[in-house]
Every structure is written in structure tokens, then in C-alpha cells.
Amino acid sequence: MSMTKKIATLGSLSLALFLSYSLIQAPAVFGQPPQGGGAPKGGPGKAPDPRVQQRKYHFADTNEDLPYALFVSSKVTKDKKAPLIVALHGVYGDGNALLRGNALDLAEEGGYILVGPMGYNPQGWFGSPVIVMNGGPGKGKGPGAAKGGPPPTPEPPNLAELSEKDVMNVLAIVRTEFTVDAKRTYLMGHSMGGAGALFLGPKYVDQWAAVASMAPAAFLMQPESLAPVKDEMPLFLAHGDADTVVPTDVGRRWAKTATDLKMKDFKYMELPGADHGTVITQSMPEIFKFFKDHAK
Numbered sequence: 567m568s569m570t571k572k573i574a575t576l577g578s579l580s581l582a583l584f585l586s587y588s589l590i591q592a593p594a595v596f597g598q599p600p601q602g603g604g605a606p607k608g609g610p611g612k613a614p615d616p617r618v619q620q621r622k623y624h625f626a627d628t629n630e631d632l633p634y635a636l637f638v639s640s641k642v643t644k645d646k647k648a649p650l651i652v653a654l655h656g657v658y659g660d661g662n663a664l665l666r667g668n669a670l671d672l673a674e675e676g677g678y679i680l681v682g683p684m685g686y687n688p689q690g691w692f693g694s695p696v697i698v699m700n701g702g703p704g705k706g707k708g709p710g711a712a713k714g715g716p717p718p719t720p721e722p723p724n725l726a727e728l729s730e731k732d733v734m735n736v737l738a739i740v741r742t743e744f745t746v747d748a749k750r751t752y753l754m755g756h757s758m759g760g761a762g763a764l765f766l767g768p769k770y771v772d773q774w775a776a777v778a779s780m781a782p783a784a785f786l787m788q789p790e791s792l793a794p795v796k797d798e799m800p801l802f803l804a805h806g807d808a809d810t811v812v813p814t815d816v817g818r819r820w821a822k823t824a825t826d827l828k829m830k831d832f833k834y835m836e837l838p839g840a841d842h843g844t845v846i847t848q849s850m851p852e853i854f855k856f857f858k859d860h861a862k
Contacts, residue, residue: 614662617670623739625686627728634683634736635661637670638744641677647747650679651857652737654759654766656783658688664756668847672854679744683736685762687721690729692755692762693769695786696721733766737773749862754778754853756846757812761787764820768795776800776831776860778853781812781845782820789823796824800831802856804849806840831860 614620619636642648651673655663661682673680685692722728740746753774755763760782767777768791777799792801801824805817814836821834833856840848 612662612666615666615670618662618665620662623735625728625732625735627731628722632684632686632732633661634681634739635665636682636740637665637673637678637680639674639677639679641674642679642744644745647745647750648677648679649750649752649857650681650740650744650746651752651754652733653680653682654685654692654733654753654755654762655682655688656757656759659759660684660688664754664759664846668850672850676854676858679740679746681736681740683733685730685759686725686728686732689721689758690725690732691758692733692766693726693730694758694761694765694784696726697758697783697785729762730766733762734770747861750775750857752776752778752857752860754780755782756780757783757842760784760812764791767799767801768792771795771799774799775862776802776857778802778804778849778856779820780804780849780853781806781809781842782816783812784816784820789820790827792820792824792829793827796827796829798830800856800860801829802833802835802853804835804837804845804852806837806842806845806848808839808841809845811842 614635617637619638620633621636622631622633624630625632639648653664653669655661661684663682665680665682669680684690691697751774753763753767754777755761757780760779761784763777763779764782764784764787767774779801781804792799803817803821803824805812805814807814817834817836824832824834835849835852837845837848
């Protein structure tokens with residue numbers, strides 16, 4: 567079997583395993599399913615960090631108020647351009663999911679603004695192909711409904727579009743309120759958000775100085791999508807070798823393609839012993855270092 571066929575087979579197998587798993591239960595490490603219809607707070611059962619502002623804005627497309635989370639380093643001032651990181655959460659998380667722990671410590675030290683959009687709802691996929699754990703877009707029921715997860719709820723058929731637009735709206739809001747450095751604006755994401763980063767990174771390549779993706783659940787995406795931006799989008803990719811939710815083969819497949827494409831500025835880090843959740847904390851210092859080293 568050729569290497570290309572082997573890679574394609576691994577990708578198909580990873581997707582099949584993921585979908586099979588999702589029929590059984592919603593992976594807790596993606597974020598806790600909302601209880602009683604309420605939105606989760608900051609990921610797996612954790613309250614938002616008190617240093618993070620909880621905000622809302624009016625989303626005109628659906629005439630509702632959408633939340634986003636915001637952290638502003640004490641070093642940020644109106645008279646100086648500040649670096650900005652847009653952080654995309656995993657399934658069933660919210661904008662707080664990546665705005666905690668060492669991410670906040672590193673953002674404070676580096677003088678960053680860190681913002682976490684909802685992406686319209688906890689399972690919007692930020693414009694990348696939608697894998698809804700409790701039913702497909704426009705359905706909210708059926709064989710994809712996760713046992714033990716939230717009750718099925720109708721999803722808009724244009725969920726991916728709404729999720730993408732929410733991210734870009736929040737980016738515009740932060741740029742309007744703060745003096746953001748356009749040459750040091752970054753995008754990162756984990757799991758579902760990792761797939762979103764791999765989608766929104768190339769699509770809006772002119773907006774980002776660099777992109778980081780952790781354990782991307784990019785089961786329905788092709789890594790060849792990096793080809794058009796291989797010379798202009800610095801990319802950091804991290805995966806834990808103990809990840810049982812998104813198989814390491816997914817990260818390796820994207821890493822191989824980036825290498826084969828001779829992507830101008832690409833770094834892959836495979837973390838020994840890191841699982842789907844701990845990859846976040848373990849890779850965050852290297853992500854901030856990668857971002858610090860890159861400006862447009």
C-alpha cells in the first residue's frame with residue numbers, strides 16, 4: 567500500500583472511531599454537556615477564572631445576545647498597541663475554556679489581550695465541518711445523539727456559518743474597544759476549536775500573525791487545505807501521544823502534509839504522556855513562545 571493510501575486509510579479510521587465513540591457518550595474532555603439546558607461554564611465543570619470578564623453582544627443575524635470571555639493584561643494601555651489572541655474552545659465548552667491557568671499567566675506576563683468567542687453555541691465548529699454530538703444541523707436528533715448528553719435541541723442548518731461569523735464579530739469588537747496590534751494578532755484552538763483554527767486560519771490568513779492548533783478534531787477536513795497558505799501562515803501544531811479522543815494519527819497526518827508541502831514556518835510538537843485535556847497546559851508555553859517569535 568502506498569504512503570498516500572495509508573494516510574487516507576488512517577484518516578478514515580480515525581473518523582470512524584470518533585463517530586462510533588460519539589454514539590456512545592459525549593467525551594467529557596471536550597467540555598461538560600450542559601445540564602438542564604444551561605450553558606457550560608468554562609469547560610469541564612469549572613467556574614470561570616475571576617480574572618476573566620464575562621461579556622455579551624447582540625448578534626443581529628439571529629437577534630440574540632451571545633457571550634464571549636475576555637482577559638486583558640494589566641500591561642495593556644490605550645496608548646500602546648497590544649497583541650491579541652483569539653482562543654477557540656472544544657465541544658460543550660465556552661469562551662472561558664482556554665482562558666484559565668497558565669494561559670492567563672502567560673498572557674499577563676506578555677501584555678496580551680485574550681478573547682474566547684462562543685462560536686454561536688457550544689458545538690458550532692467555528693466554520694469547519696460540523697460534527698454535532700446530539701444531532702446534525704437542522705435536526706437535533708437521530709443516531710448522532712449522545713447518550714447521557716444534553717437533550718436533543720434543534721440546530722440551525724447554517725450553524726457553521728453562524729459560528730464563524732460570531733468569531734469574526736468578536737474579533738472586530740475587541741479591535742474597536744482596544745488598541746490592538748494588527749501585526750501581532752493570533753488564533754489558537756483546542757479539539758473542535760483546533761479544527762476551527764485550521765479552518766479560519768487559512769480562510770482569514772491576512773488577519774493572523776500565526777496560528778496554533780491543539781489536538782485538532784479535524785476529522786472532516788483535508789490537511790491539503792494548507793497548500794494555499796504554506797508560505798504565509800506560521801503554524802504550530804500540538805498533540806499528546808496519550809490522546810484517546812482525537813487519535814495522534816490526526817495530528818501526525820497534518821504534520822506530514824505540512825512537511826511535504828514545505829510549509830515555510832511550521833512546528834509540530836508531540837507531547838509524551840499528554841492526553842486530550844493535558845495537552846492544553848503542556849503546550850501553552852510553547853504556543854506563546856511561537857507567537858512571540860512571529861509578527862506580520
